[in-house]
Amino acid sequence: MNRFEWRARQRGYKLIAGIDEAGRGPLAGPVVAAAVILPSDYINSDIKDSKQLSAKKREILHDIIKQEALSVGLGVMEVDVIDTVNILRATLAAMREAVLDLLLPPDYLLIDGTKGIEFPVPQETIIKGDALSISIASASIIAKVSRDKIMEIYHRQFPQYNFLKNKGYGTLQHRKAIHEYGYCKIHRHSFHLKKTDDCQVNVEFDFSGVAKAFKNEG
Amino acid sequence: MKGDGRIRTGKAGEDMAAAYLQKAGYDIVERNYRCPFGEIDIIAKEGNTVVFVEVKSRKSESFGDPQMAVGLLKQRKLSLVSLCYLKDRRIFPCNARFDVVAVKMLPSGDHIELIRNAFDLVSI
Numbered sequence: 001m002n003r004f005e006w007r008a009r010q011r012g013y014k015l016i017a018g019i020d021e022a023g024r025g026p027l028a029g030p031v032v033a034a035a036v037i038l039p040s041d042y043i044n045s046d047i048k049d050s051k052q053l054s055a056k057k058r059e060i061l062h063d064i065i066k067q068e069a070l071s072v073g074l075g076v077m078e079v080d081v082i083d084t085v086n087i088l089r090a091t092l093a094a095m096r097e098a099v100l101d102l103l104l105p106p107d108y109l110l111i112d113g114t115k116g117i118e119f120p121v122p123q124e125t126i127i128k129g130d131a132l133s134i135s136i137a138s139a140s141i142i143a144k145v146s147r148d149k150i151m152e153i154y155h156r157q158f159p160q161y162n163f164l165k166n167k168g169y170g171t172l173q174h175r176k177a178i179h180e181y182g183y184c185k186i187h188r189h190s191f192h193l194k195k196t197d198d199c200q201v202n203v204e205f206d207f208s209g210v211a212k213a214f215k216n217e218g
Numbered sequence: 219m220k221g222d223g224r225i226r227t228g229k230a231g232e233d234m235a236a237a238y239l240q241k242a243g244y245d246i247v248e249r250n251y252r253c254p255f256g257e258i259d260i261i262a263k264e265g266n267t268v269v270f271v272e273v274k275s276r277k278s279e280s281f282g283d284p285q286m287a288v289g290l291l292k293q294r295k296l297s298l299v300s301l302c303y304l305k306d307r308r309i310f311p312c313n314a315r316f317d318v319v320a321v322k323m324l325p326s327g328d329h330i331e332l333i334r335n336a337f338d339l340v341s342i
Contacts, residue, residue, distance in 0.1 A: 014341060015301065040341050070298065070342065103254060104298070105305040 001048070001134040004126060008108045009040060015070070017099060017106035018135020019117070020050075021091050022143035026168035027178070028161065028187045029151050031082060033094035034142035035073040035102055035109075036065060038135055044068075049131040050140040055148070062145040065138045073101030074146055083190045092117050098139075112136045158184045231275025231321035232259050238319065238330045244269060253306065255298040260319075268314040270300045272336075275321040288318055288336065297340045314339075 008016050021033040046061060053061065066072055075097025077090040085093070095117045099106065108122055112129035129136035148167060155164040160181050166174045168186070183189065236246055244262040251258045260271035272288055288296075296316060304310035318336035322329040 009341075014339070103305060104301045105310040 001132070001137065002043070004110050004124065004129075004133045005038075005040075005135055008110070008124070013108035013122070014040075015104055015106045016108045016110060016135060017073075017102060018110045018112075018129070018133055018137070018139045019095050019098060020112040020130055020136050020140035020143055021094060022050075022140070022147045023168065024087055024091055025170075026166075026188075027170045027174065027191050028079070028163065028184070029154060029168035030076050030078045030147065030186075031087065031091050031094050032077075032143050032147040032150065033075040033091065033098040034139040034146065035075075035095070035098040035106070036135055036138040036142060037070045037072075037102060037104055037106055038138060039068070039070055042068065042134065044134070047134055047137050047141065049128075049137060050144050051130075053141070058141055058145050061138075061141050065142060069138065071103045072142055073098040073103075074142070075099075075101060076146075076150070079186050079188050082188050086190065087188075088115070098143075110135050112140065154186055158186070160184075227275050227277055227323065228273070231323070232273045234321050234328065234330060235271065235273040235319040236260055238332065239271065242332065251299070251303055253299055253302040255302050256295045258296060258299050258303065261303065266313055268304070268309065268312055269317050270296060270303075270314065271317045271319055272296060273319045273321060275323065277323050279322070279324070290340070293337050294340045294342055297342055300339070 005016050015037050017035045017037045019033065019035045021031060023029055023031045044064070046057070047065070050058060075094040077094040081093065082090040092115060095111065096119055099109065099117070099119055106121060109117070109119065109124070110129060110133050111117065111123055111125045114125050114127060116123045116125055126132055126136065130140040131137070151163045151167045155162070161174055161177045161184065178187070232249070236249065239260065239262055240246060244264050246260060246262050248261040249259070251261055258270050259273040262269045262271060274288065300314060300316070301310070304312065304314065315335050316337050318333045320331045320333065
């Protein structure tokens with residue numbers, strides 16, 4: 001989990017920030033990014049891919065990272081931004097905000113994914129970075145827990161969608177609630193529900209169309 | 219009032235150090251800069267270089283030279299505070315270094331010594 005950080009340090013970089021985001025996929029709520037600078041010799045075998053951790057464990061690690069990291073930065077892009085630009089650009093903007101939010105000036109960035117951000121220091125993008133780099137994994141935990149907390153607050157404002165449980169993701173229950181109550185203030189209008197609307201129930205599990213296509217081919 | 223005495227010694231030492239640095243051609247930019255990582259006594263500029271100054275004051279020689287009192291942990295802390303400052307004031311990247319001013323206040327008279335580039339930015 002340390003090899004990307006180690007390699008950057010070998011090249012003379014001192015303040016290496018790991019960056020990751022949470023909430024690119026959901027139908028509602030902000031996209032949240034975090035940047036984390038860890039001490040040079042930092043080891044914590046509990047920190048791994050945030051998706052593999054339980055919510056409880058994530059929260060515990062969130063507090064540990066906040067305490068032990070040299071600096072933690074957060075960037076939040078709300079729905080209006082996501083709908084005006086697009087989700088990719090909003091995500092990159094949130095990442096940039098997170099880096100600017102750090103108390104210390106990083107000299108090297110490790111970014112989860114494939115796209116770099118607009119920031120004048122050398123950067124490296126790592127696919128599945130949250131499973132390969134401890135800095136990115138830490139950022140991923142911070143981003144996820146922070147976003148969950150935001151969704152908890154939105155849940156109190158719009159309880160009919162049960163954001164507490166689905167965090168804005170398009171679960172069946174959430175989509176049903178949208179049918180019943182329509183969109184609320186924090187729904188992403190750029191994310192279209194139309195397809196699931198027309199076909200109604202479980203379009204993902206209906207393979208009859210695929211089977212027909214195969215038959216026609218043969 | 220024992221604790222107060224130490225703070226008074228420190229404050230007097232910092233005043234003397236600041237005056238000394240000014241005479242030596244430094245521009246004092248800030249005193250007692252504080253951030254979540256800690257504090258830096260004096261931030262000055264010499265030409266284009268930002269100089270972070272740690273002041274060490276002693277009233278006796280029984281604890282050794284004051285400049286010896288900037289240990290590795292302290293160096294690490296000062297490194298963090300300095301970076302925080304440069305980020306905070308948006309003057310990063312730039313030339314910067316750490317100086318130590320040793321102030322000895324002895325009955326025989328005050329003695330001030332400036333150590334330029336006392337240590338490097340510690341790996342953090």
